[in-house]
Amino acid sequence: MGALFADLKINTKIRLGFTAVLALLVMAAAASVFSLLSIRTAVGEFSQRVLVVVIAGQLDQEVLDLRRQVREFALTGDPSPPTPGAMSGWRRFPSSWKPI
Secondary structure (H helix, E strand, O other), rough: OOOOOOOOOHHHHHHHHHHHHHHHHHHHHHHHHHHHHHHHHHHHHHHHHHHHHHHHOOOOOOOOHHHHHHHHHHEEEOOOOOOOOHHOOOHHHOOOOOOO
């Protein structure tokens, strides 16, 4: 291998070394760009999943609110939506209900 570079001028050896370093830098930059693109795709998928989870959480909260309102209506017979904190005494049965 040494014989290959032995008969080259110093200027040529420096240029070959500089070109080799530049080629390595270009390959490292290309690998970095491809990594960043894959991270970008992964972040996009993650944000989509987060959006679905947020929507599912909102739907779950709405179903819980609906169940609470149905329970309040069953206990009081009042069709108006309950106010916050109105369920504090929900275990008391109306006086019209008779035990079995």
